[in-house]
Amino acid sequence: MRSHFTIIAALAILATLAPAPAAAQEAGDLETVLPDTIPLDTTPPAPVTGLTVRDYVDNDDDGTKIELAWTPSPDDGAGAADVLAYHVWRSTTAGVVGDSVGVAGAGSATFLDETAVPGTDYHYGVTAFDGTSHSAPATAGPVRGVRNWFAVSRTAVLVLAVVFFALVLAFTQLAERGAELFVRRIPGLNAIEEAVGRATEMGRPVLYVPGIGEIDNIMTIASLTILSHVAKITARYETPLIVPTARAVVMSAAEEVVKEAYAEAGHPDSYNRDNIRYLSDAQFAFAGAVNGIMLREKPAANLYLGAFWAESLLLAETGFEAGAIQVAGTAMVSQLPFFVTACDYTLLGEELYAASAYLSREPKLLGGLKGSDWMKVVTIALVVLGIILNAVGVESFAEWFHTS
């Protein structure tokens, strides 16, 4: 890249140094296509004025960026109106033009040199160029790039991250100390209870699919919390609960959860280990096997809660066709449309996490949920404030959020 500019610079210098006849000859070629009213331009444009240089303190650089600003040449867009570009030169010695570090188009008044060696003193020169000749250089310096310890341009990111984390941690602390944190009831939870109730009435089992995510997937973890809740209801009603899984580890976790829930509900002997099944790790094989369960064992309620991918469609369609009440919930946004259309009720995205926090009252879940909620309030406030300030004509607020 730098070699590219060196070539431009070399050509530019050659053009200025070239004897007039050669230039005239070139112009002569032009005259064959252009009317001769355009005179040969041998006058260099007026130089730029007011050149200032400074270390690029506003940015995330390691002392490699130097910022230049100047007042454009009087011949730029006005006067002779022949300025094509500004050339920027850099040297370590005062009074020497040095190497070209770049070109800025006509009309520009700033340049950012991103190739400085940190801690080196530089002298800069800027010349206006009209295609044949350079103006006298405006010079400034010395200036040196300082290695920064803080990326000022990212202040907004840091501030918002700190605010958000403070909220999350504060609410987690509050919940741990036993404070009652309000979480609204998720309508989907009522739907789940209704579905289980209807399965009991019909004397048919309940099917609970915890998704095909691994055990470390947050959706799977949330799903296991809800499974515990569902298992307590089925234990009370003495309705069989079938839990097919796609991961061996999820199966053993589900076993634990269901067993414990049955014990807690006072029906430890109703727990049937054979109903918690590992089917297959392969996506389509798993979906096929679950569909088999739906058609053979005819569960009256199908609950799909957890991480789902393309198999969502296969499950929900077969379940609908089999006439079961279906409740789904996932944070996989791309699968939500299929659940929404084919199921009776769907927990959308974060509602899945909220449901598990609501049921478990676990401080770490509540803290995250409340923190995120208040951060959404902050976001809404910032959007509204941004719109109002924009309407009033205040730019600095929006500018502060312009991060790099």
Add this chain to the structure above:
Amino acid sequence: MTTLLLATVGAILTLCVYSFLYKDNPFYKFAEHLVVGVSAGYYLVIYTFNFIVPNVTDPVFTLNLGGEAIRLGGLDWWMALAPGLLGLLLYTRFFPKIAWIGRWPLGIYVGGYAGLGISPVMQARVINQLRAGATPLAGTPDPFANMTNVCLGLVIFIAVTYLLLVKRQLGARNTGAKVGIVALAALVGYGGYVALSALSGAGVVNLTNVMLVVGLLGTLTYFFFSMRHTGVLGVLARIGIVFLMVGFGASFGYTVMSRISLLIGRVGFLIDWVGMFFS
């Protein structure tokens, strides 16, 4: 000949998978298990020769890093060896007695990735989105003015008709009164629009941008869990769900193309394969 043979292998496997549409069967299971094995083998070879060899074994054993010689025991050498050793520690999980050692590299890995994500996510998903979401409500050109107006008009029309004809909440029994009320509602709506335009100073209110802002606030409100959805919050959340559903509808409609593209790709392959026998 080789081409035909290879294509035939691919075609037979394709048909094995499609046999699943009729019902689950051993041919499908064969293809399914074969691809599990083949892909695992493929990944293993790619990981080994693309990463492990140039980044770990070459520098450690042959002292060659990207074509340049490195010094045994030098910084570059250690920087290749250390993560390699840590990586090997992950395999202690297959030996239950020392399985806990595997948590050391896992801690570095999990923590490192968790930290890396925080700020870019804040920047890309929150700050830049709220910056773009705070669109000026007036004085900007609106390429969607027509569509937005039609949609808002439809919504108002449906709402008014629903109230008048289905709910009969306004008690207006005869057609003349109904028409009168609809006309009045339209007038009030138009008056409000003109007033808003005048108030905004810069001219016409950009209704599309208003819609964008209301939709964003509504969607965010829908996902509030610590507040009851009543009053203004209730209305906003209700608007939010409408936007969410249209958004999901868009995903749905778009997704259909994805699924069919894959089928077209396979059918094209099968047709080409059949064509080979005739050429």
Add this chain to the structure above:
Amino acid sequence: MSWYDWLLGIDRRWIFLTIAIAVVIPFFAPLGLPVVVTPPVQNLYDAVEALEPDGKPLLLSIDYTPATSPELEPMSSGVLRHAFRKDIPVIVMTLHPAGYGMAESAILAAAEEFGKEYGEDYVFLGFQPGTSAVILGLGVNIRTVFPEDAYGTPLSELPVMEGIRNYDDVSLLITFAGWSAAEAWIYYAHQPSGQIVGAGVTAVMATDYYPYLDAGQLVGLLGGMRGAAEYERLIDRPDAGARGMDSQSVIHLIIILLIVLGNAAYFASRRARRLAQARGEI
């Protein structure tokens, strides 16, 4: 038996058969419907078109796997052809191990078509694991991430890699992915380094990327096979994307019809049941 009961009870394998027939027919009787170009595709095309021949290279990350290749391969081929036709140097890499084979076959086909030479006009760096770590690493020094290319040649011996150190030396970056790799490029290349990013994604993901497009985090977006077909039209070289559009049209119509029929039958049967209930028959 009423029409709706018959419809609702139909074996789904008949629907499978309908779809199979509908997708095959346009292969033999193409409709040749024209594709209209939409702004996200036009913007990506313009970004590539604005690149200088023999200037800074274009970085293509071909991150798709076999499962989504029918959608994304036409896109990568379109962009590769466009770049090669304009003599733009191209660097290809992948973030997915299965993308290795996909990227290789795509780039070989395009390079052969335009007679491009390996190492001079384009290079294939291969695969490195770690997604976000890889993307961030490229922002610091490409040679720490890829000490050598896919075939074991050190980068220093490849002319096209001369003077390429990080994102500052790359003009435009385009990712083709059927998974979250496209988002990772926005987070870890666009956000910290200001790298201009374009993306080609599956139709499943496309709608979720509109906020990025609107906020200027993506310069352009190709969504699904339609995106590929539009790009093919812009570079005036119809191929797999354009060819697929006819089958797409037919099947999309059929699916809308199926939704309408299904709902009609459903509501008719529900109404009949309610009437029967009202008469006290059930």
Add this chain to the structure above:
Amino acid sequence: MRRQLPLALCFIFGVFTAIQYYVPHFRVQWFQERLLQWLMTLLAFAFLLGTVSLIKVHYHKLRDRAPDRGFSLVVFAGLFTMIGLGFIHPDHHAPGSPFNQMFLNVQVPIEATMFSLLAFYVASAAFRAFRARTLEATLLLIAAAIVMLGRVPIGDLISPKIPEATRWILEVPNLTAKRGVMIGVGLGMMATALKIMLGIERAWMGGSD
């Protein structure tokens, strides 16, 4: 050693990678450059862990004479053929090598075909399960129908208004809804990352000791 050290490592490396984002100084970035390399190496080793688990699972199936153990042999056949071709064949990278041919003619057709099955299921679901039962589902289906038509050329043919409406749906209601979801999900991602760093969320450690 068993729980405290991994949690401490998680915290130290997490805080470092989070903070370095704000520190452009080379003394910090030098570590960052190396750390990225370490993370990549760990990921590569962690991935290969999966292959070992796969071998283990199918070995156990064969040993225990599980009912469908024949398919475990198929898995091994595929796996070891690929490893053999990859390691023994000197030029396994080269296009056209047996290794590459196995990828293109076995893995690609099976994987691509398995996903293409969904085309059939989406059609069947459209007919059998996608019902306008609630206001939400109705809105969804109407938007879906417009976008479906607007994305295929036949939509333009029916009426130029359809692609226009599609663009509007995508760039107005869809955009703003997805933006809301994006912000919410982003906050959730960050909260989880924070909890992992601080050791509040430690599911990744597995086990209970």
